[in-house]
Each structure stands twice: as structure tokens, then as C-alpha cells.
Amino acid sequence: MDYEVNIGIExxxxxxxxxxxxCSCPVRFGDPPNTLTCPVCLGLPGALPVLNKKAxxxxxxxxxxxxxxxxxxxxxxxxxxxxxxxxxxxxxSQYDTPIxxxxxxxxxxxxxxxxxxxxxxxxxxxxxxxxxSSGHITHSEMSFVDFNRSxxxxxxxxxxxxxxxxxxxxxxxxxxxxILIFLGVCDGKMEEGSMRCEANIxxxxxxxQRLGTKTELKxxxxxxxxxxxxxxxxxxxxxxxxxGGEVVQETRHWDEKNDRTVSMRGKExxxxxxxxxxxxxxxxEIDKSWIExxxxxxPELPDQKYEKYKALGLPxxxxxxxAHDIELSRFFEETVKIFDNPKMVSNWLLGDITKExxxxxxxxxxxxxxxxxxxxxxxxxxEGKISGRIxxxxxxxLIDKGISPKRLIEERNLSQITDTExxxxxxxxxxxxxxxxxxxxxxGKEKSFIFLVGQVMKLTKGRANPKLVNELLKKELG
Amino acid sequence: MDLADxxxxxxxxxxxxxxxxxxxxxxxxxxxxxxxxxxIKAYLSLRDREDIISxxxxxxxxxxxxxxxxxNILVKGLRATCASKILSNFxxxxxxxxxxxxxxxxxxIAGKTNLDEFAMGxxxxxxxxxPTKNPWDLERVPGGSSGGSAASVAMGESxxxxxxxxxxxxxxxxxxxxxxxxxxxxxxVSRYGLVAFASSLDQIGPITKDVxxxxxxYSIISGYDPxxxxxxxxxxxxxxxxxxxxxxxxxxxxxELMGEGVDNAVKNCINEAINTFESLGAIVDEVSLPHIDYxxxxxxxxxxxxxxxxxxxxxxxxxxxxxxxxTAEEMMSNTRGExxxxxxxxxxxxxxxVLSAGYYEAFYLKALKFRNLIASDFNSAxxxxxxxxxxxxxxxxxxxxxxxxxxxxxxxxxxCTIPINLAGIPAISIxxxxxNNLPVGLQIIGPTFSESMLFRVAYGFEQATxxxxxxxxxxxx
Numbered sequence: 001m002d003y004e005v006n007i008g009i010e011x012x013x014x015x016x017x018x019x020x021x022x023c024s025c026p027v028r029f030g031d032p033p034n035t036l037t038c039p040v041c042l043g044l045p046g047a048l049p050v051l052n053k054k055a056x057x058x059x060x061x062x063x064x065x066x067x068x069x070x071x072x073x074x075x076x077x078x079x080x081x082x083x084x085x086x087x088x089x090x091x092x093s094q095y096d097t098p099i100x101x102x103x104x105x106x107x108x109x110x111x112x113x114x115x116x117x118x119x120x121x122x123x124x125x126x127x128x129x130x131x132x133s134s135g136h137i138t139h140s141e142m143s144f145v146d147f148n149r150s151x152x153x154x155x156x157x158x159x160x161x162x163x164x165x166x167x168x169x170x171x172x173x174x175x176x177x178x179i180l181i182f183l184g185v186c187d188g189k190m191e192e193g194s195m196r197c198e199a200n201i202x203x204x205x206x207x208x209q210r211l212g213t214k215t216e217l218k219x220x221x222x223x224x225x226x227x228x229x230x231x232x233x234x235x236x237x238x239x240x241x242x243x244g245g246e247v248v249q250e251t252r253h254w255d256e257k258n259d260r261t262v263s264m265r266g267k268e269x270x271x272x273x274x275x276x277x278x279x280x281x282x283x284x285e286i287d288k289s290w291i292e293x294x295x296x297x298x299p300e301l302p303d304q305k306y307e308k309y310k311a312l313g314l315p316x317x318x319x320x321x322x323a324h325d326i327e328l329s330r331f332f333e334e335t336v337k338i339f340d341n342p343k344m345v346s347n348w349l350l351g352d353i354t355k356e357x358x359x360x361x362x363x364x365x366x367x368x369x370x371x372x373x374x375x376x377x378x379x380x381x382x383e384g385k386i387s388g389r390i391x392x393x394x395x396x397x398l399i400d401k402g403i404s405p406k407r408l409i410e411e412r413n414l415s416q417i418t419d420t421e422x423x424x425x426x427x428x429x430x431x432x433x434x435x436x437x438x439x440x441x442x443x444g445k446e447k448s449f450i451f452l453v454g455q456v457m458k459l460t461k462g463r464a465n466p467k468l469v470n471e472l473l474k475k476e477l478g
Numbered sequence: 479m480d481l482a483d484x485x486x487x488x489x490x491x492x493x494x495x496x497x498x499x500x501x502x503x504x505x506x507x508x509x510x511x512x513x514x515x516x517x518i519k520a521y522l523s524l525r526d527r528e529d530i531i532s533x534x535x536x537x538x539x540x541x542x543x544x545x546x547x548x549x550n551i552l553v554k555g556l557r558a559t560c561a562s563k564i565l566s567n568f569x570x571x572x573x574x575x576x577x578x579x580x581x582x583x584x585x586x587i588a589g590k591t592n593l594d595e596f597a598m599g600x601x602x603x604x605x606x607x608x609p610t611k612n613p614w615d616l617e618r619v620p621g622g623s624s625g626g627s628a629a630s631v632a633m634g635e636s637x638x639x640x641x642x643x644x645x646x647x648x649x650x651x652x653x654x655x656x657x658x659x660x661x662x663x664x665x666x667v668s669r670y671g672l673v674a675f676a677s678s679l680d681q682i683g684p685i686t687k688d689v690x691x692x693x694x695x696y697s698i699i700s701g702y703d704p705x706x707x708x709x710x711x712x713x714x715x716x717x718x719x720x721x722x723x724x725x726x727x728x729x730x731x732x733x734e735l736m737g738e739g740v741d742n743a744v745k746n747c748i749n750e751a752i753n754t755f756e757s758l759g760a761i762v763d764e765v766s767l768p769h770i771d772y773x774x775x776x777x778x779x780x781x782x783x784x785x786x787x788x789x790x791x792x793x794x795x796x797x798x799x800x801x802x803x804x805t806a807e808e809m810m811s812n813t814r815g816e817x818x819x820x821x822x823x824x825x826x827x828x829x830x831x832v833l834s835a836g837y838y839e840a841f842y843l844k845a846l847k848f849r850n851l852i853a854s855d856f857n858s859a860x861x862x863x864x865x866x867x868x869x870x871x872x873x874x875x876x877x878x879x880x881x882x883x884x885x886x887x888x889x890x891x892x893x894c895t896i897p898i899n900l901a902g903i904p905a906i907s908i909x910x911x912x913x914n915n916l917p918v919g920l921q922i923i924g925p926t927f928s929e930s931m932l933f934r935v936a937y938g939f940e941q942a943t944x945x946x947x948x949x950x951x952x953x954x955x
Contacts, residue, residue: 046570046670048669051707276784282708
């Protein structure tokens with residue numbers, strides 16, 4: 001029996017505003033516990049929230065990037081539930097009138113481009129963080145709360161259950177993450193919790209109209225976890241259904257250690273959040289001019305860059321890699337402005353430079369390499385002044401020290417030997433010194449030719465133009 | 479006359495003329511506290527005598543005029559218990575905006591006054607630390623929830639006081655204690671640092687011995703505050719217009735608040751007041767506000783709904799009283815079970831219920847609609863009238879324990895004051911008569927931002943009547 005899968009994804013993204021969403025405490029991570037707090041984000045008696053307009057800007061920006069309609073009168077609601085990391089025991093969130101609604105994101109899937117509808121984009125406050133003395137909530141004698149995170153603006157992005165495979169889920173998540181990063185509203189680090197994800201999953205027999213009973217999956221904190229947790233849960237539900245059982249509507253927890261999902265609470269135990277409009281905030285009005293101001297600030301997003309790079313002649317795989325990497329794409333575009341050979345720039349960026357960056361565990365912005373330096377190096381290659389080999393050797397120094405490649409090759413006398421006479425002189429010397437090998441070559445041993453080229457290169461410390469060496473050596477050997 | 483019986487404006491005059499010293503004034507109030515407080519129990523905590531005296535600034539008369547602050551308003555370094563066991567050990571770590579404003583003017587705080595727990599009640603009997611007594615009759619309640627503030631002003635244990643008013647909590651105790659209390663327009667006084675009961679209804683306001691003092695204190699505490707999103711970007715009230723006569727002012731008497739359920743003695747006082755207004759040249763007529771009868775049920779849905787959420791933060795996790803529990807959940811549950819009194823629990827349960835899935839539309843949303851209807855009743859009335867009047871309380875100050883067994887009856891005693899909070903408009907209660915030596919209050923209601931008009935009408939009445947000069951018997955030498 002064939003089954004169809006429906007997955008909806010809920011993403012929480014911490015916004016990179018300089019202050020919290022309802023008070024002026026700084027948004028910063030890694031500070032000592034409870035040092036970035038005030039009466040408002042500690043939920044002290046008498047404290048009142050004041051909305052940070054910058055957080056609204058970020059929410060509108062994201063909603064626009066995800067093709068949403070913007071509600072002109074969004075409403076903040078209180079979501080009431082008790083938990084020690086929630087200082088007021090209610091979260092200021094949005095309910096039936098969020099900032100953005102009815103958007104979509106097109107992703108690549110097995111069957112070509114697929115549209116994933118986005119139900120809503122809303123703004124809310126983050127909670128504090130619980131720390132347990134033995135590391136786990138159930139076996140700890142003591143728990144501590146750090147409220148530095150309390151009140152950090154969170155954006156919730158909820159998709160419709162349009163996702164059918166784990167690959168699509170991953171593609172959707174990656175795309176959202178990249179869009180958030182390109183917008184500059186979130187750093188998208190799932191492993192550090194600045195982007196979090198929950199999913200609802202249901203399975204139905206092919207051809208059945210109604211969606212199957214869904215389960216909600218929590219605690220999926222990495223891209224890897226998303227894939228594995230979804231695979232497990234889809235498999236579990238299919239097994240239940242094909243053995244004649246019924247899927248129970250419940251919230252399930254991804255148990256990373258044991259590689260499985262476990263039931264957290266059933267439908268009966270579901271919270272009644274008793275939403276009602278937050279009376280401490282005044283109605284928010286997002287007028288046309290506010291929306292248009294932000295629309296004009298929308299940067300070029302990965303999808304647009306991808307199309308642009310393909311038009312520049314890059315292969316689609318390379319174009320996609322570059323387009324989704326905010327740093328490399330920026331670097332690429334800057335370099336191409338100075339050195340107009342997109343293919344060559346892309347090859348170097350995605351090849352040797354990426355490898356060097358990986359070795360250093362650094363982003364390109366954390367190195368001394370600049371578009372100017374890269375363009376200079378590529379020009380030297382193109383003008384035949386240095387070989388690719390030499391350029392590769394120079395790369396680590398360019399990355400670590402940011403020295404001008406022109407100066408470097410002058411100082412070290414590394415420029416390519418391109419004058420025929422000098423090369424010929426060395427070739428003749430190599431032939432004299434390797435009569436045996438020359439003999440072998442003449443008897444038909446092709447490999448000997450490569451050895452002789454190598455000897456020439458060795459003697460010139462790699463500075464001889466390889467093409468020239470090939471040409472002249474063949475001629476000399478007759 | 480004892481200095482402790484004088485109004486703020488007359489004391490300021492005496493100080494400015496150097497007829498009395500700052501210290502003499504302060505001492506007369508401290509003596510009054512010493513003499514009467516053990517019987518009245520207006521205060522939950524008093525500042526040390528030395529602290530009060532060292533707060534005197536010779537160039538600033540306000541520093542001699544002791545002010546009492548309701549214990550749900552945060553004063554940095556002082557306890558803020560809200561008369562609840564759950565906050566019995568809570569020291570305020572920051573100042574409410576109104577306190578900042580008082581501090582800027584050099585005010586001298588006497589102490590924190592008693593209230594119904596979290597301002598929920600009409601008699602100050604719901605205090606976890608015992609009731610306050612009415613200075614006019616120690617067997618009767620001072621009203622509530624700002625009963626401590628009203629009693630302290632009436633008794634001369636402070637010159638003036640701040641209270642908070644969610645459904646009548648300033649006006650009703652002012653009425654019961656024979657003093658003047660203003661519930662300002664919603665949004666004109668910052669709520670930052672007021673422990674929230676029902677956020678959309680709460681408003682801080684002044685309680686004073688006469689209208690002039692009230693206008694003076696209101697001019698000091700009102701004004702925009704960036705820390706309170708619901709605070710309005712308006713110029714603070716300026717102390718003007720008081721002396722203008724009220725000839726030609728159109729006054730509407732709310733028919734629904736003069737009918738059944740209103741004591742005849744109270745009605746008589748209001749009718750006398752109407753005569754006084756007419757003799758001053760005002761035009762008085764009757765007006766009907768058809769939806770006003772729904773005020774009490776509307777209020778007892780909306781206020782508890784907001785309260786159930788506002789009071790959720792008192793869980794023992796971060797501050798206040800903490801009970802023991804094996805788990806975090808059990809600890810929170812036990813803390814709330816032991817920390818809150820019965821009336822607070824009743825309202826939290828009511829509020830939780832009306833917000834629950836399946837009941838929200840039937841209760842909460844319907845109540846919001848009625849709130850709008852009530853507000854529009856007032857709006858139409860103000861097309862015809864400059865101000866409206868009614869009794870502040872339908873009954874005279876009642877005896878301690880008289881209504882504690884019957885919460886519904888207690889709720890109904892707020893029938894005249896609740897509609898004003900629902901409409902977000904201002905109203906002032908002033909003394910308008912005495913029955914068996916018990917004060918009766920007149921409520922004057924105006925449209926939004928009409929505080930100047932309210933003070934003018936109230937002042938006109940006050941000048942024509944002797945009631946504001948009455949002081950309760952100090953007794954017990």
C-alpha cells in the first residue's frame with residue numbers, strides 16, 4: 001500500500017535586533033546568567049511592555065521576503081501557561097491576527113519546483129533558559145533559570161502541511177535559514193538555538209482526500225535531527241497504519257540519543273492557552289508607507305542570485321552554492337566587479353579558497369583575503385604572469401596575511417618564465433642530464449615525457465610556463 | 479486646629495509665610511499617626527521617623543506634606559505586599575513612574591497603605607494583614623480597595639495619598655471616608671510600577687482632603703510615560719480653571735443609578751446636591767444610560783479575565799513567598815494555593831473560566847461588546863451634558879463583616895463606579911452630606927480628558943457646602 005506524507009514546519013527564529021522586543025535590554029549571548037535583565041523581562045510586578053519597532057521591521061521584512069500579505073492591524077495576544085522559564089507565566093505572542101499571512105516559498109523538489117504555502121509569520125517574545133544541575137530535567141536536584149534570553153524577539157514562521165518528503169523538509173528549512181541570513185534578521189544557527197524547528201506529520205493512503213491524524217514533533221535541534229526524526233516518525237506512522245492501527249494525535253519528543261520519537265502528551269493533555277488580546281499594548285498600525293519603506297530595503301535573496309549567476313554562465317550547481325552563501329556570494333560579486341571572469345572567480349572561490357577556509361574553520365570575512373587581492377591574483381594568472389600552481393601556493397599567504405600577490409611574486413622572484421630562450425636553455429640542460437630517459441621516450445615510453453617536464457619545472461622552481469615547456473620539449477626531442 | 483487636619487494647599491501657604499516650620503508640620507502628622515494608627519490600621523508599613531525627618535528639604539514645602547502610597551504601587555526599597563501573603567516579603571527593586579514624579583518634586587512618603595488583596599474588594603477586609611477601620615466609625619469599613627489611603631487622609635495620618643481604581647477603588651473609599659478621590663481618564667497617569675489587577679481598567683489617582691489638593695496632586699502625577707504603552711501623549715494636566723463658576727454647566731443625573739438598590743438616605747443627599755448645583759446656576763436634568771445595568775456582569779468577566787493572567791507571575795519561582803513542593807509544578811501550585819486569599823482565588827478561577835476554550839466567545843467577547851455599548855451610552859450622554867452625576871456608592875459605609883459572607887452583594891456595591899472604568903472616562907467623588915455622622919459621596923463624571931471640568935464643578939460645589947471641612951473625631955488621647 002502506498003502512502004502520502006504531509007509535513008508542516010514551524011520555525012522559531014531569534015531576531016538580531018540590538019535590544020529585546022518589549023524592553024531596552026541588549027540582545028546578546030554568552031553573558032553571565034541574569035545580567036541582561038530588567039523589571040520588564042524579569043516579569044516583576046508592575047512592569048509593562050513597550051514594543052520595539054525594529055523587531056516589527058524585521059518581522060515585516062521576513063514576511064515580505066516570504067511573499068506574505070501584511071496585516072495592517074496585527075494584534076498581540078497573551079498565551080497563558082505556567083513554566084519556570086516564562087517569568088510572567090504568559091508569553092506575549094500573536095494569535096488570530098499575526099503580522100504576515102498567506103505567503104509561500106518555492107523550493108526545488110524531486111518533481112521540479114514546488115510551492116510550499118506559508119500560513120503565518122508572527123512576532124513573540126522568547127522565554128528564559130532552564131539549566132539543570134545534573135544536565136537533565138528529570139534527574140536534577142536543582143534547576144536554575146537564566147533570563148538573559150527572556151524577551152529576545154522571536155519570529156514564528158508556520159508552513160501549511162505541503163511538504164511531502166524529508167528532502168523537501170530539509171530544502172525548505174535551508175531556504176528559510178538562508179533567507180533569514182540574507183535579510184540580516186537572524187543568524188540561522190540551529191545548533192545554537194537561534195533557529196528552532198517543530199514539525200507536524202501525518203500520513204494517509206494515496207488517493208484519500210482528508211489529511212491523516214497528525215503528531216507534533218518537538219526537540220529537533222539540527223538539520224540532521226530534522227531528517228532523522230522525520231524519517232523515523234513517517235516510518236512509525238506507516239507501520240501503525242499498515243498494521244491496521246490508528247495514529248494517535250499527540251505531541252512527541254525527538255530522543256536524539258536513542259534515535260526515536262517518544263510520546264510527550266496526548267490530545268487530552270494539550271494546553272488551553274486562554275489567548276486574549278494583550279491589554280498592556282496599544283493597537284499596532286502598519287500603514288502602506290511602512291510596508292513600502294521595508295519593501296525597498298529588501299536585499300537580493302538566494303533565489304534571485306541563483307538566477308543571476310546562472311545567467312553569468314555558472315553551472316547551476318555552482319550558482320546555487322554561491323547564491324546560498326551570504327559571504328561567498330558577496331565576495332563573488334565584489335570580485336567580479338573588478339575581474340570580469342565569473343567562471344574563474346567562482347571556481348577559485350568554491351575550490352581552493354573553500355578548502356583553505358575549511359582547514360582554518362573560518363569564514364572568508366574572518367580572513368585577510370579581499371576581493372581586490374583575489375582579483376589581482378586572477379589577473380596575474382590570466383596575463384600569464386604566474387601559473388595556477390604558483391597561485392595555489394600563494395593562496396595561504398594571501399588568506400592569512402592579505403599581502404598583494406604582485407608584490408609577493410616580485411619579492412620572491414616567482415613570476416613565470418615566458419621567454420623562449422631561457423626555457424629552451426633549461427630544457428637542453430635537462431636533455432643533457434637525462435640521456436637515458438630521453439632514450440626511453442624515443443623508444444615510445446610516454447611517461448618519460450612527463451618526467452622530463454617535471455625536471456624542467458623543478459629547475460625553474462615551477463616558474464616556467466607549462467604550456468611553453470610542453471611545446472619546446474616536444475620540439476627539442478624531435 | 480491641628481496642622482494634621484489641614485489641606486496641602488493651606489499648609490503650603492503657612493509654610494511659605496513661615497507661620498509654621500517643615501518640622502512642625504511633619505511632627506503633627508507623625509503624632510497623629512502615633513495617636514490613631516493602632517485603631518485605624520491604615521498603613522501596612524511606615525517609613526522610619528528618622529528617614530521621614532531627614533527627607534525634609536527646607537526650600538521645598540512638599541517635603542513636609544507626608545503622602546501615603548497604596549501598597550500596590552512600587553517604591554524602591556520599601557515593601558510592596560499588595561496586602562497579600564504571596565508578596566509579604568517583597569521589597570520593590572524599582573520606583574513606579576508616579577513615585578519618580580513625586581521624588582522629582584521632593585515629596586516625603588509616610589508609608590504604604592492597606593488595601594484589599596491585589597486591590598480586589600470594596601472594604602479593605604480582603605487584606606491578608608487585617609482590615610482598616612473607617613475613621614468616622616471604627617465598626618465600619620473604610621471602603622476599598624484603597625481603604626488604607628482614604629482612611630489615612632481622613633484621619634490626618636497623611637496630607638494626601640495615592641490610590642488605584644479599577645472599578646471604584648479610589649472613589650468608593652473616598653466616599654466612605656468623607657474625602658475627595660479622582661479616577662483619572664485611562665492613560666493619563668502612568669501604570670508603570672502599579673501591580674496590575676486589570677490592565678485595561680487600572681488607573682492611579684489622588685485621594686485628598688479637598689478638590690484643590692486633588693487637582694494639585696493630579697497635575698503632578700499625570701503625563702505621558704514612555705514606559706507605559708497605554709499612556710497618552712498629552713500635556714500633563716495644568717492646575718487651572720478651578721475658580722471659574724459653574725453657571726450654565728449642564729449636569730445630567732443618571733436615572734439608572736438613582737433607582738432601586740440606592741439607600742434613601744444616600745438619594746436624599748444627592749437630591750440636596752442637585753438643589754445646590756441649581757442654586758449655583760447649573761442646568762440639571764435626568765439622563766438614561768440604558769446599558770449601565772450590565773456594568774457589573776461585564777466588569778466581573780473582563781476584570782477577572784485580565785487578573786487571572788496578570789497574577790500568574792506570582793509563582794514562587796523568582797520572588798515573594800514560596801511554599802514547598804517536590805517538583806517545580808507542585809511548588810508553584812502550593813505557593814499559589816497558600817499565598818493567595820479566597821477572593822483573589824475566586825477571581826482567578828472566574829477569569830480562567832471565562833477565557834477557556836469554548837467559553838471565550840460566550841463570556842469574554844460578549845463582555846467586550848457590552849463594554850463598547852456602555853462607553854457609547856456615555857458618549858451620547860456627553861453630547862447633551864457637560865458632566866453626569868450619581869452617588870459614588872449606593873449605600874452608606876457598612877459594618878465590618880456585614881458583606882464578607884456574600885461576595886455578590888459586595889460586588890453590587892460598586893454599581894455606580896464600575897461603568898466609569900469600563901468607559902475609560904474620569905470621575906471624582908466628593909463629600910456631599912452626612913447621615914448619622916457617616917459621609918456620603920457624590921460622583922461627578924466627565925468625558926475623556928475632562929479633568930479640568932470635573933475639578934471646576936467639584937470646586938464650585940465644595941465652595942457652596944461645608945462637608946469637606948468635617949473631620950472625624952481623633953479620640954483616644
